[in-house]
Amino acid sequence: MSGDEIKAKKKKKEKAPRFAFMTRTDIDHLDDGYRWRKYGQKAVKNSRFPRSYYRCTSASCNVKKRVERCMSDPSYVITTYEGQHNHPVALNSTPLIPSYNNYITNAAFAATAATTVTTPTPPAMLKLEHGGLLQDILPCYH
DNA sequence: CGCCTTTGACCCGCGC
DNA sequence: GCGCGGGTCAAAGGCG
Numbered sequence: 001m002s003g004d005e006i007k008a009k010k011k012k013k014e015k016a017p018r019f020a021f022m023t024r025t026d027i028d029h030l031d032d033g034y035r036w037r038k039y040g041q042k043a044v045k046n047s048r049f050p051r052s053y054y055r056c057t058s059a060s061c062n063v064k065k066r067v068e069r070c071m072s073d074p075s076y077v078i079t080t081y082e083g084q085h086n087h088p089v090a091l092n093s094t095p096l097i098p099s100y101n102n103y104i105t106n107a108a109f110a111a112t113a114a115t116t117v118t119t120p121t122p123p124a125m126l127k128l129e130h131g132g133l134l135q136d137i138l139p140c141y142h
Numbered sequence: 143c144g145c146c147t148t149t150g151a152c153c154c155g156c157g158c
Numbered sequence: 159g160c161g162c163g164g165g166t167c168a169a170a171g172g173c174g
Contacts, residue, residue, distance in 0.1 A: 038147060040166060053165075057146090 020066075020080040028052060028067050028077060034085060036065055047071040060086045 023030070036054040043050045047068065054065040063083040070076035 035146095037145090041148075042164065042166095045163075051164095 018080060018082050020078060022070065023077050023079060024075060025077055026075070030079075034058070034061075034063070044068065044071075049074065056085065058085065058087045062086070 029036070035057040037057045038052060039055050040053040041050050042053075048071070049069040051066065051068040054067060056063040056065070063081065063085050066080040066082065068078045068080075070078060
């Protein structure tokens with residue numbers, strides 16, 4: 001890893017836009033068009049289920065992804081995106097959710113630029129090919 | 143062969 | 159001052 005990353009993290013908190021949403025699916029690996037590499041797994045106190053940490057495999061892509069199961073409904077998965085992709089989709093295959101990626105970027109940008117909470121009028125529910133449904137979007141700031 | 147996954151241990155920041 | 163939680167990294171192995 002590069003000291004720059006650690007330096008950036010330690011010296012300066014990079015303003016990575018955080019965007020979280022709840023999805024109902026049995027699979028954690030939803031191909032949004034990008035490749036993710038799991039780099040850690042830790043159990044949360046509030047949840048009896050472990051939380052998974054993913055990171056974009058792209059070289060210049062410092063995007064991080066956090067996947068956790070709902071404490072009350074294990075059938076629901078909370079995905080939190082941190083940062084934005086800096087390179088085009090590496091997957092030449094058909095992305096599972098075309099609007100998915102665009103939606104995240106839009107929401108993240110809106111949350112960062114707009115101080116006031118303004119919902120960009122997103123699709124209420126996106127149908128996932130895996131049989132899941134995009135339930136709701138929540139501006140997660142942790 | 144290449145790529146990704148998993149586990150453990152380590153480290154830092156903050157709270158009380 | 160001390161402790162805890164959360165987060166990250168590294169290495170190895172397995173599989174397609």
